[in-house]
Structures are given as structure tokens and as C-alpha cells.
Amino acid sequence: MSTQYPALLVTIPLLSGFVISAAGWLNRRLCFYIAVIALAGSAFSCFGVLLQVLQEGHVTYHLGGWDPPWGIEYYVDYLNGLVLVVVSTVALVNLIATKRSVEEEFQEKIGPFYTLYAFMVTGLLGIVVTGDAFNLYVLLEITALSGYGLLGMGKNDRATLSTLNYLYMGTIGACFYLLGIGYLYIVTGSLNMRDIAQILPSLYGSKAVLAAFIICLVGVWAKMAFFPFHGWLPNAYTHASSAASSLIAPLVTKVMIYVMIRLMLTIFTPAFTFSVAQLSKPVVWLAVAAIVMGGIFALAQRDLKKMLTYIIVAEVGYMVGGAWLGNRAGMTGAILHILNDALMTLCVFLVAGNIVYKVKGCAFDDLKGLMRKMPFTMGAFVVGALSIIGVPPTCGFFSKWYLISGAIQAGQYAFVVALLFSSLVNVVLFFRVIEIGYYEPAGSHHGHEHHPEPMDEAPLTMLVPLFIVAAGLILVGLYTGDIVNRIIELAIPNGIV
Amino acid sequence: MEDIVQTVVAKYNYWIYITLMMMGLYAMIAKNNLIKKIVGMNIFQTAIILFYVSIGVKKGATIPIIKALHGHHEAINPAEYMNPLPHVLMLTAIVVGVATLGVALAFAIRVYNRYNTLEEDEILSQIRTKTEEI
Amino acid sequence: METITSIRPLLAVLVSLSVTPILVSSRAPNVREAWTFVAATVKFLIVLSMLPAILHGNEIVYTLVEFLPGAAIKFRVDALGMLFALVSSSLWIITSAYSIGYMRGLKEHSQTRYFCFFAFCLSATVGVAFSGNLLTLYLFYEMLSLATYPLVTHHQDEQARRSGHKYLLYIVGTSIGFVLPAMLISYNLAGTLEFSKHGFLAGTASKPLLGLLLFMFIFGFAKAAIMPLHGWLPAAMVAPTPVSALLHAVAVVKVGVFSIVRILTGVFGVQLLSSLDFGTVICYVAAFTIIVGSLIALSQDNLKRLLAFSTIAQLSYIVLGVALLSPKGMTGGIVHIAMHAFGKITLFFCAGAIFVATGKKNISEMLGIGRRMPVTMAAFFIGALSITGVPPCGGFISKWYLVLGTLQAHQVVFLVVLLVSSLLNACYFMPIVYKAFFCPPKEAMFQNTVQEAPLFCVVPLAITALISIILFFYPQPFLRLAIMMVQSITGT
């Protein structure tokens, strides 16, 4: 049974999606439990695949029994083994944490919500595990569609328009990716990633291959809201319901970064990416723009969730810039940041979800005196904030460590300055929020022994997952050494020096 | 000069799909009405379908259904049949196009229910006036 | 000289961290204070247990987590680290006693949070003292700056908010802006961050780059309050007095100076600094801070701000001493860490006691206070003597070594600076003492009835005053540690 893990991890959530949709019509309470069982099963098989990868180096799985260039093949190596585990655990933890807020927001439509949730997770896991370029496009579409559904059903009415803009940009991105694959197909004749990689070296000279590379990149950048294409992300994630945004924010952009790295390292081997295509310098400059712009816009916001979305845009700049530095340290930093940023964003969005669940709003003036009213949630928020700022014991520091050393080795000093500027901006951003939460509501004057408001915390089912994530931030930070040496070092092909 | 005209004529299917695609892209970016944007999106997707299908064509080849009279053992000459793979891929792309169209129309209806207009600038002005009231 | 691996350094750091949950859960205030005392004494005993090993010249090493070949969370206890840990853990016991009296006296709010974050700060301070490489030092340095924020802004009013802003901007801003890149550049240059006897940056980079690195490190550790990055210290005086006593006279500021000493000795190394003659440049910066700090202190009316500027000047003594690169000067600098700690904490305790007893903050309102609070003012006098470096108090020894150091380094300029600043110290301390005791009766603002601050305040300041006198006669643990450290660095 264990050889079937790569197929199981995608099909279990897929089948559960249909069962949940049926359960939505027949007996609504079952939906959540089916979803939990399915995601737990898929998380278990993700860990199984990662263990197999650690033993054998890489795992292949032929769908339908056909050999690779003809049939579809799953190819799991160190890179996507790690991302698989991240996606499945984040989805499972988020599912459990947002149970109460989903029941409160979508009373009678819980069935469709969890169906879309299951399909979103299926799409993400499928993108990460597949070894076939066209299959990746199909799963991209599943993720996109379920994402539109989840984001579109936001509480306030602005969610619809912002999700429609997301739909336009998402479709343009997906179609550009499809076009890029088409260009590759014309020139190489195959759709399997490793097969293309073998055929391409002889064609490095042709303009079509360079065009395919640029078109695919533009498509993936549009999907991950990289700088020139980031317009849709802040509105789409802010007006969405808290459960949907805390699922999509940590995962979709990171999986798209994984797709970009897969494009750079596996399909177009590093030899092509960093030498034939002279893209490193301009892309790193775009990344610098993304980081600076993300930071500045985040400063201007008066709403917690909107501020967090601009920080995501900046973090995307980190990862893209890191990947394009062209040296081993930068790439390690980018891959490590996929793991760290998913955890950090999940922690901070779960906090926002708790606040919205209790205080019905997360604008800055709703946060007054929260340190006393919701100490545990704000405690987790402080840990998440420290991680995003990059304070040592937490994991954020170590990915910044690799990114900055990579930038120094590559001589991209603009990127180093941008990273430091962004850390300083994050300090101001998060301490502004902590300060608002810390100081009593303006009304109560500073009496010596005045009575503190009663502490009304979010329910336990929302707090325990939050603590697990916050503890995870520190644990991942402490075990960075093992993660890097045993997984990420081997994930980067030796084409990069 | 001769061979330039020759290459341009030999690859006319690419120019068609590029123009169609650019029309779709222009409509999506520049048009103000939401439905026109959706129509532009559809043209954009159909252009890519045309591009893929035009790859599969082989001169002098018939549709990829193997004729029964070949019996069981003579070798089938692939040059006689068109390349089936792009058609398979485009079956998927068409279905994706339909799905995205359906969802986009659902969004348009929801926007209309809320703002009872489909012109983007009017919607944005309504949003701006509403945020000022709060 | 062999290295012993034992978990005691980690235990010393964790003991106060582990006590915080107990503090939060204990309901009665007495139980909470008892637990703080227990934690303080346990920590002091652990540190003391490591003293004999260090005195015999060997080191205690313990590695927690290894990230990269050169970068790990690693503890290494050597003479300098032991000196600083000894000072801070012993003073924590006294300060926790003092803060009971102070907090109860003023009936401050949310005392549990105060004691928890106090424990956090101490664990971070000891962590910095025992850190074996630059990464661990940076980790605990950041932890300390974040743990002190709630203490500085304890009163949660508008002024606390503004000084909190300033505090964060200076401390966290410079540490991320300067120290992080400098650390990464040096890691890339040298491949490791371990503090070694002769510094790991020797010969790894060109002179201008090393100069830039040194500049980033010196001004990155803004806790050392070297001019122009000293603005946060006077602003932090908004905090309750025990906080400014232990933290802003002993723990936080000494962490800044301690890190700079570590950088100069462990990262750059004495030979490299003298060969590139960066030492004199740092001396000039320190000298400038001493003179300007003392001058500003002269003009201060608020007692705590006066003490703050005096601290800024005294810290630069330490930097000056080490930057002289002469054995005597470095010994003087390192010993001054201990001497200044005991002297300055006494002064802050007195300021706090005066505030608790009379509610007065400014010197102009303290005419004739000696009659009312004789013990406090006597302790204040002893503290002042120790800071100015007059014989019966411990401060004299460190100043003595500093003066010898300047002579040994043939730097007459700094000799003059030291003497002038001692003069200035006397100028701003003695008037206070004189007015307190010998002011004519008609101007006295207090009747003759002796009305001291609560016992819990007076006893600690008396103890610290006594210690600073004893240190003059028996400076052994600190002086010996300092001499051993200097020997291990300069190899003489």
C-alpha cells in the first residue's frame, strides 16, 4: 500500500470532496468530519512520501500504468516532498482552527464550503506532486476555481468585485502558462517535465524556448501576485471570509513559487535559467520593487488583514528575489522561506480570524486593549510578528539569514538593502499593532488599581491549533539546520554553484 | 524577400491566434463593462485553443480514428492520421473555459444584485462614496 | 586550560524563564515574590558553582542546536562572561527585594506582568553573558530588547508610549539595520561566528571593509548608548525605578557594552585592531561621549535623567578602556563593568527611595532631605564617591587601572579626558549631597523627623553601598577575572 502514497495523497481529498458535497445535501454536520478524516489521510501519505524520498532520493508513480512520456507521471523529489508536507499540514491545521467561524458565517452552505476546501487542497497537492506540465495546468485551474468560490463568498459585499478582478488576472496567468506549455510542446513534442528537460539542451539557441520560458514565468508571476501583477491580492484576501483567507493566503502564493522554482530547476535546467536567459538582474530588481512597495503600502493601511496582505506581497518578493540570485545560498533561502512563510502567514491570519470571530472586525480601532481581553491570541500574534520581523529563535530569521548571505555572495546589494528595509518596516508595522493592543482603550484613564475588563478569549478549538502553529514557528527555527542539510541541500541540483 | 513572404504564408495559423489573443487581452484590460471583459476573456481562451489545435494538423492526414480495414497486423502509418494529443488537451481547455465563464457570470450577477450596474467605474464610485460614509 | 562541557550555563539561562509560568499562576502576591526570590538565588548559585572552574582557567562549553558549521546556539563561559553574569545575577536578588518595596509602596498595577518580564530580561542578560558565538549573542540581545519594552512602558500612558517608540526605534532599529548585515557579512568572510582568542576576522577582508564592519558593530549595539545613539536612555527613565536601576544601569546598558567588548576582543582581536589602528578611533568616539555626557548631566534637574547621562558617560569609560588595547587599560575597562554596576545601582535605588518616600523627582526640590532620609542620602554619597572614583569606594580601582592603561598606551589625551570627566562627576554629584545635608535650616524643605522609605527599599540600597565599599578593599573575584581575561587575550 505504501507505494501508492503519491496517488493517495491527491485522490483521498478529491473523493472526499464528492462525498462532502453529497453529505451537504443529506446531513450537514458530517461535512466537517469527512473533511478532517480526508485531510488527515492525505497528510499521513504526504509524510509517507517524504520518508520514502529521504530513503530512495526520488519516487515516481505512473498513472494508469503507462510509462512517462506517454502517460502522466508523478515525480516526487526532495523539493516537492517538503512542500507537500507543508501544504497538507497547513490545510489540516487551518481546517480544525476555523471550524467555529465557518459554522457561524456559512450556516446552511457548509457543504459547498467544505467541498471547495477539499478541492482547493486537492489542486494544491496535485500541483506540487505532478511531474506532467499539462496536468499542472489542469490542477492550477481547480485551485483557481475553488479559490474564486472560497474568496467570493466574503461577508461584506466588496468581496465579489475584488474576486472578479482576481478571476481576470488568474485566468490571464493560467492561459499564459498554458501558452508557454504549448510553445514547449511545439518545440519538444512532449509534456513530461523530465522528458522536456532532456530534449531542451539541444534547442537552447532557439527563440521559441526563451519565449516559452518568459511566458510561463509571466503566467506564474501573475498567479503569485509578483510585483507588476499584484493589484488583485490585497483586496481579494482582505474582503474574504476569515476561514477562506487563512487557507488561501499561506498556501497559494507559496505553491506558485514552488512552480516557478520547478520551472527554473527541473524543466529549464539551471544552465539555461541563469546563463542563457539573462534574467537574473532585472528579476531581482523587480523583487526589490515588490519588497519596498509591499512595505510602504502596508504602512498606509488602517486594517490588520489588509496590512498582512501587503506583507504577503513583500514576502513573495523575498522568495522570487532569493530564487533568482543564482547561487546556492539564495535558492536555499527561497525554498526555506516557502516553509517558513507558510507557517508565519498561517499563524498571523489565524490570529486575525480569531479577532474577527470575537470582535467582528479587525480594523486598528477594533484592536484596542486586546492584550488584556485576548491575551493568548495576541501572544501568538507576537510570536508570528517576531518571526516575520526575523528575530532569531523563530524561523523567519534563518530564511532571512540565507537570503541575505546569498545576496551578499551574488553581489546584489540592492536586495540586501531591500531585505533590511523590509525588516525595519515590519518592526514598525507589528509594534504599532501590538502597541494599540497593549494600551488600554483610550477611555479608561491610568488609575492605579482599576478593574481590568473580563478576559473573553476565542474558544479552545481555535486556540489550540494557533498554539501548535506558534510553537511550530520556533521549532522549525531551531531545526533549520536539519531541514537544510538533509532536505533542501539535496533539492537544489548541482548545476548551481 | 521571397522567402520572408514564404515563411509568413507557411505560418499563417500563428498570426491568426496571436491577433485573436491580443483582441481578447485588450478587451479584458481596456473595456469598462464587466460582461465585455468576460467576453474578452473567452476570446483569449479560445485563441489558445485554436493555437493548440493548429499544431496537431498534418498535411494529407485524416482524423485520428484508425480505420477497421487495416486488419490486425499491418503497421499503422502515423503520417496518415492527425496528431490526437492537442485535441485531447484542448478538450480540457474548452471545459475550463466553460467553467470559468460560468463562474464569471455568477460573479457578474452577484455584482449586479448588489450595485445594480455593470460599469466598473460606477461600481468603484459607489464603493468610494460608501467608504466615506462609514 | 581545558574545556568542560556541562549544561549549567543553559540551566542558568533557563531558570528564570521557567519561573514565569509559576509567577503567572500564583495568585497571592507574596507567593509570587517568594518565587522570584527563589529563582534569583538559584540562578546566582548556579553561576557561583561555575566560578571555581573558571578561576582555574578553564572554560565551560555547551552546544544546544547546530544550524550551520560556524553558527549555532552555543554557550561558552569564560572570565568576561562569568564576571558579567556574576554581577547581574547577584544584583537581581537585591533588585527583586527592592522592587517589592517599590511596587507595593506605589501600589503599581499589573505587577505579575512586571515580575515575569523582569525574569525574562535576566535570562536574556545571562544568555548574552554566556554566549559562545555572535549568533547566540544576537539572539539574546534581541530577546532582551523585546522583553524590556513592556517594562519601559509600564505606566501605559502617553509619555510611556512616546518613550517606547524612541526605545524601539533606537534599539531594535539599529540591531536589525546594522548588526544583522554586519554579522552576515562577517559570516560570509570568515565562515564562522565563534568568538576566538584572537578574533576570526584577522586577514579576511580589506581595511575599508573591516572599518565598515567595525562601524556597523559599534553603532549597531545601540544599548551601549554611545553618542549619537544615546537618546533612548534618558527617555527610558519613564520606567519604574527598579527597572531603570537594574536594567538601565546594570543589565541592558552593560549588555550593549559587553557585546562591544566581545566584538573588539572575540571578533576582531587585539592584534588586528592595533595593526589597523582602529583602537584610537574608537577611543576618540568614547572620549567624546564621556565629555558630552558629563556636561549634559551637569545641566539636568531631574535626578533620574542626571543619573542616565552619568551612565552614558561611565559606559564609554569601559569602551575607552578596552579600545586602548593596552593590558592595564583593558583590565580597567572590564573591572569598571562591575564597579560601575554596584555604584550606579545604589544611586538609582536612592532616587527610587526618595520618590517612594517624598514623591520628589527633581534635585531642586531635595534641599535638606538629608535630615529626613539620612541612610538613603549616606548611601547616595557612597555611590557618588564610587562613581567619581574616590579611594574608599570600588570605583577608584577601575579608574586607577584606566589611568595606568592610558599611560601604558602612551595616549596622554585620554589621560586628560579621564581626569576632566572625574572632575565633572564630582561637579554634578557633590552639590546634591552638600545641599541634602548642609543646607541652611530656613531653606530646608523637610522637617527634622526621620521618615525613611519602606524597609524593603532602604535595606537593598544600604547593602549595595556596603558592597561598593568592600569592593575597594577586596575586589578579588572581579579583578582576578578581568586580569585572567586580559591575559588570555593579549597572551601576556
Add this chain to the structure above:
Amino acid sequence: MKAIGFVIVLLTGGFLIYAAADFPGWGDPNSPASLHVSPYYLENTVEQTHVPNAVTSVVADYRGYDTMFETTVIFTAGVVCFFLLRTLLRKEPEDRLYRHVLTGVTIRVKEGKLPPSEEFERIDTTWTPHDLIIKTICRLLVPFVQIFALYVICFGHYSPGGGFQGGVILGASIIVYAISTDLRSELQRIREKTDALLSAFGVFLYAGTGALCLLLGFNFLDYHALAPILFVNRVMARSHGIFIVEVGVGIAVMGTMIWIYSVLASRGHYDEGL
């Protein structure tokens, strides 16, 4: 906005044209695309899957995994439309129109309902006078369209056709019926719940066969596993596997098309529609 759009269009268009220079000409038989992977399908489709139509064999077998996700995309679109628009709260419509069958008089009932009776029939607010020609032609047309749709699904092996095309025609036949009469009568034929469950079942049938092959020890969607169950040799097992999957796709596409149509047409209220 127009200027930016124009500039972007020109730039991407120029770039694509510049890139198209290296492509093989139109219909050139030895272009890489038609030499590398596709000849294998053409040569082996009959002997490996007993299905002469190479497109159907590639769709449902060689790259069957793609098509499974394809059906999931359609089903997801249905769920999203339902999720966005459907308002399940039973809020009463403001007023209803009734038409007296014999005299043709229409009456408006405010916030109330007439008991169901023969002489009064309910009509839509946007009601157009019913046209006998359309109604009778549609009533005649629908059965033949459905039979043709079944033919398209079943004969996908031998003639162009298959699950998607057949499913869409089936869906279209029911939508024609809904347009010719009115949405409510169509909803009597196919309840909303049965419709949703039908489409869920269709895709579940597809994924289920794949999971069945998995449980029988083969890789996912490897129809060889069905041989022992269907008591046929392996090649025929693949052919039957393709057929089952095509039927699943047909059902799913039909259900989803009707579902999306009824949600969009009635804007989520499921009482008055196009």
C-alpha cells in the same frame, strides 16, 4: 486605461510574433510535435485498448488522469455557482402572477399563494405569451436529442464523440425544455437535490473506478485491474474501463450543465427563471 491596454497588447503581440519565428510551418508532418509522442498513441491504440478512436483512448486512458480532473473542474464550477448565488433562505417572493386558463385574465397575489388548482396556472413575472409552435416542437424534439446524446456517449470508441460531448447534448435537451416551458416545470422533472447528487455521482463514478483499480493492486486508473471483475482479457478491460469512465463523465457534465443553468437563470431563487 485604454492606452495602457493598447501598449500591453502591442508589446505582448510583438513578443509572441518574434517568438513564433522558430515554429514549424502549418501542417508540416515531421514537426517535433507529431514525431515524438503522438505516433505511439496512433500505433498502439487499437492493439492496447481496442478503441480505434485515438482521441477517446488518449482522453480516457493514456491521459485519463487529466480528464478526471477535468470533470472535477466542471463539478467545481457547478458548486461555486451554487455557493455564490443560491439563496436558500425561504423568503417569500413579493408577489406572484396567476393566469386564468380559460379567460386568459392574469391576477397578481401579494405575499400569498393560491392553492394549486386546474383553472389557475402560475406564470413568471417576465412572462411572454406562450407560443404553441415552440412548445410543441420542443416537446417533439427533446426525446430525439436525448437518444442522439446517448449514441454520442456510447459510440465514442468508434466515431468522434465521448462523455463531454454527449453530456452537454443531454444537458442541452433539458435546458431546451426549460426555456420552452418555464423553469419551474423543468424543476419538477429534475429536483435541485437530484441534480446536484447526479453530477457528484458522475465524477465519483470516474474517480471511483480509478480508486477501484488502486484497491485491486494496480496503479490508479490502470484498467488492467478490472479484467478479473469484468471477466474479459486485459485489452477489452481497458476498452470497458474507458466506456464506464465516459458514462461517468456524461452524467457529471449533464448534471452540472443543468445545475449551472438553473442557478444562473433564476439568479439563485429557483422559482422564476429565463
